[in-house]
Amino acid sequence: xxxxxxxxxxxxxxxxxxxxxxxxxxxxxxxxxxxxxxxxxxxxxxxxxxxxxxxxxxxxxxxxxxxxxxxxxxxxxxxxxxxxxxxxxxxxxxxxxxxxxxxxxxxxxxxxxxxxxxxxxxxxxxxxxxxxxxxxxxxxxxxxxxxxxxxxxxxxxxxxxxxxxxxxxxxxxxxxxxxxxxxxxxxxxxxxxxxxxxxxxxxxxxxxxxxxxxxxxxxxxxxxxxxxxxxxxxxxxxxxxxxxxxxxxxxxxxxxxxxxxxxxxxxxxxxxxxxxxxxxxxxxxxxxxxxxxxxxxxxxxxxxxxxxxxxxxxxxxxxxxxxxxxxxxxxxxxxxxxxxxxxxxxxxxxxxxxxxxxxxxxxxxxxxxxxxxxxxxxxxxxxxxxxxxxxxxxxxxxxxxxxxxxxxxxxxxxxxxxxxxxxxxxxxxxxxxxxxxxxxxxxxxxxxxxxxxxxxxxxxxxxxxx
Amino acid sequence: xxxxxxxxxxxxxxxxxxxxxxxxxxxxxxxxxxxxxxxxxxxxxxxxxxxxxxxxxxxxxxxxxxxxxxxxxxxxxxxxxx
Numbered sequence: 001x002x003x004x005x006x007x008x009x010x011x012x013x014x015x016x017x018x019x020x021x022x023x024x025x026x027x028x029x030x031x032x033x034x035x036x037x038x039x040x041x042x043x044x045x046x047x048x049x050x051x052x053x054x055x056x057x058x059x060x061x062x063x064x065x066x067x068x069x070x071x072x073x074x075x076x077x078x079x080x081x082x083x084x085x086x087x088x089x090x091x092x093x094x095x096x097x098x099x100x101x102x103x104x105x106x107x108x109x110x111x112x113x114x115x116x117x118x119x120x121x122x123x124x125x126x127x128x129x130x131x132x133x134x135x136x137x138x139x140x141x142x143x144x145x146x147x148x149x150x151x152x153x154x155x156x157x158x159x160x161x162x163x164x165x166x167x168x169x170x171x172x173x174x175x176x177x178x179x180x181x182x183x184x185x186x187x188x189x190x191x192x193x194x195x196x197x198x199x200x201x202x203x204x205x206x207x208x209x210x211x212x213x214x215x216x217x218x219x220x221x222x223x224x225x226x227x228x229x230x231x232x233x234x235x236x237x238x239x240x241x242x243x244x245x246x247x248x249x250x251x252x253x254x255x256x257x258x259x260x261x262x263x264x265x266x267x268x269x270x271x272x273x274x275x276x277x278x279x280x281x282x283x284x285x286x287x288x289x290x291x292x293x294x295x296x297x298x299x300x301x302x303x304x305x306x307x308x309x310x311x312x313x314x315x316x317x318x319x320x321x322x323x324x325x326x327x328x329x330x331x332x333x334x335x336x337x338x339x340x341x342x343x344x345x346x347x348x349x350x351x352x353x354x355x356x357x358x359x360x361x362x363x364x365x366x367x368x369x370x371x372x373x374x375x376x377x378x379x380x381x382x383x384x385x386x387x388x389x390x391x392x393x394x395x396x397x398x399x400x401x402x403x404x405x406x407x408x409x410x411x412x413x414x415x416x417x418x419x420x421x422x423x424x425x426x427x428x429x430x431x432x433x434x435x436x437x438x439x440x441x442x443x444x445x446x447x448x449x450x451x452x453x454x455x456x457x458x459x460x461x462x463x464x465x466x
Numbered sequence: 467x468x469x470x471x472x473x474x475x476x477x478x479x480x481x482x483x484x485x486x487x488x489x490x491x492x493x494x495x496x497x498x499x500x501x502x503x504x505x506x507x508x509x510x511x512x513x514x515x516x517x518x519x520x521x522x523x524x525x526x527x528x529x530x531x532x533x534x535x536x537x538x539x540x541x542x543x544x545x546x547x548x
Contacts, residue, residue, distance in 0.1 A: 042541040060513050064506070105502035107493040113477075114492050145528070147521045434521075441528050444536035449527070451544035458546045 009251055010116050016250045017120035023242025024127035028055065030235030031134040035141055037228030038358050040221070042445025043142045050146050054133045057150050058157035062126045063109070066158035067102040070125065073166035080174035081396070083387060091172075124246040125165070128190055131243070133157035135194035136422075138358035140201055142208050143442050148429045155425055156197045156418075164189050164417045168409060171273050176384040180399030181409040184270040185247050185281070185319035187371035188413035195365015196418025199354065204426035205435060207355030209442055218349050221357070223305055233308040237289065240315060244285055244322075247271055248278060258386050274386045276323035284330040288318035291334030299342045306359070310338040313363040317341075317371035320406075321379050333374050341366040365418070369410045376406025469498040 032051050039047040058066075075082050077090045085091055100106055101118060108118045133153035140149070168175035169189040175181035183189050212218055223229045248268050255263030257273060267275040292314015293307060300306035317337025318330040325333070345362035348354050356362065385398040399405060429435040437446065445451070470476045476494070493499070 041545075060509065064509065064513075104506050107498065107502075110493060110495050110498075112493050145524060147517070147524055150517065150520075438528055438532035440532040440535050443538050444531060444534070445541045448531055448534075448536055448541055448544070451541055451546070454546045455544040 013250055014116040014120055017117070017124050017246065020242040020246035021120065021123045021127055024124070024131070024239050024246060026235045027127070027239030027243065028130050028134060030232045030237075030239060031131075031138065032232070033228045033235065034232030034358065035138050037225040037230075037232055038138065038223045039141050040224050040445070042447050042451070044447060045450055046146070046446035047141050050141075050144075050149050051134060051137045053146065053150065054137065054153040054157065055130060057154055058129050058133055059126060061154045061158035062122075062129055062162075064104055064158075066129060066162045067122055067125065068104070069159065069162045070166050070170070071102040073163055074170045074172040074174065076167070076174050080177045082172050084172055125162075127246070128165075128186070128243070129157040129161060132161040132190050132194040132197075135191070135360050135364045136198040136201065139198040139356045139360040140205055141357045142446070143436055144201075144205060145434055145437055148426075148435045151429060152197075152201060152422070152425060155421060156194060160197065160417045160421050161190060161193055164193050164413055167412070169271055171271070171385060171387065175405075175409055175412070176272065177396070177398050179405035179409055180384040180401045181405055182272075182375060182379060182382070182384055182401045183320045183372060183409070184272070184276070184323035185244055187316055187318075187320035187368040187375070188410060190368075191316045191319070191364040192368030192372065192410060192413040193418040195361045195363075195368060196414035197422035198356070199361045199365060200419040200422025200424075201426040202354050202356060202361070203352075203423055204430050207353060208357070209439065211355045212353055216350075216353065218353075218355075226304060229305060230308060233312065236312060237315075240312075241285070244281055245278065248276065248281070249273065250278070254386060269386075270323045272385050274323070274383070281322055283327045284318065284322040284325055285315060287327040287331040288314045288322065288334035290314070291331035292317070292338045294331075295335035295338040296342070299339050306342065309359055309363045310342065313338045313341050313367040316364060317367040317374070319368075320371045320375035324379055324382065329378060333371065333378070336374065337367040337370045340370050365414060369414050372406050372410040372413070373403070376401060376403035469496060470494050 028051075032048055035051055036044050036048050072090045072092065074091060075088045078088050081088050082091055101108055102122075103109065108115050109122075112118070133156050136152060136156055137149065167173045168179075168181045168183055169186065170176075173181070208221065210219065211221060248270060250268050251266060252269050252273065254265045254267060254269070254273070254275060255261075265275070268278050270276050289311050293311040295314065296307040296310020300310065314331075314334025314337060318325060318333040321333075322330055341362040344366045345356065345359055348361070349356070354361070379401045380403060382401045383398065384401050387398060426435055441448075497505075
């Protein structure tokens, strides 16, 4: 009987993650629609193609090394000891190098009748990777080359976000142990890092032609298809349900996990294997979405583009602690994040001439950073990990959640692993002449030849039917 | 190449083929245990090749279009019917 129950638990978990992957695919569909809706007609098809091609580019590199980095880097390396290996070195297995589970030549990285979870867990993380890259994609539309975006998408999607996930979104991560970092639904590990990375790229890339007047005043280049933008953002909301569910482990017995004898407690957990419930986080998700929409409607004076984005920013801001917040706390935190992100977006745009075409740096970056910092105050004193029930092999213990740790965590996410790598990579690509499309092409439109060919074909068809 | 030639034998044999009836099966893809490194190398070659080819074609396309120096509204004469 025990074996049957265990088999059911595994099959249930497999199906649970599979559903989250399908739902999260809608995030990418939403980002594609949103970007196309926000871009001008003459750039539509290239804009869509750019975001579509990140799917294979990030997927292949995630298979080759992204997943491996997540499992190999929780210790830093060299910063804090692993509770798995009792060492501060890279967490290495045999074969290719990293943890055997993530070795692309390992038998578990395929259909394997002994394992029902590796593939769906790998895929759930991969969909997070697409999201990270897609956040960057929207900010830089209409002037970046597809080649440069591919390189940047791989960097954020298969390298930098997975490093931050190993550090701060892993039960064995050094940021939990030393900083008491807590980021249950990825305010920092997805959103702040991607927002910071986008800002780093934007600094080098520069604004779209005509965005700023000769006196430096910003001009509005509004969305050309408000309905695509609307549907896109609502699809992102929908996919976000899957994102939240994928951040949980659906069913786990915490007593044996923490090596506490005589305790049996079956529950859902967050990524850190500390308890929460899918039921509770559903309330918090909806309340933080509502808080974001309420605040966005006021601060943006009913502008649809910003109000919808503010719903997303509300969720993002509350996400760090949505495994533990009261629903009303989630709502208020979402509201605060939206107001700060909105004001900061226009201040940065005016002051530094940054042209963030879809407000991605604000919605994901600023709201994510604010959410991390608020989380440090609201959850001050909570254990960062369930494993702090006893000292680790070296006598140290996990830190508790605290404001300073969260603030430093926000800096690591937004600046150290986001803005700086984005800036440096964009500089390198720019020096190679590969970052930005020629001025003449930006004016004519990336789709010019495609449109011209279609027009010729249409004329030919029309003449043959006379 | 075939990893599985008989499902019952496969499902009731451990990976080393020594213990019968333990329900240890594992990998079932063709070439399991001997082809993984080669497959990963193949993927790396395809991945690099794709970047080289697409980078070249994109550069050519951008240069060709830049030379024509179209105006900001020229594309409007190419809008097709829905």
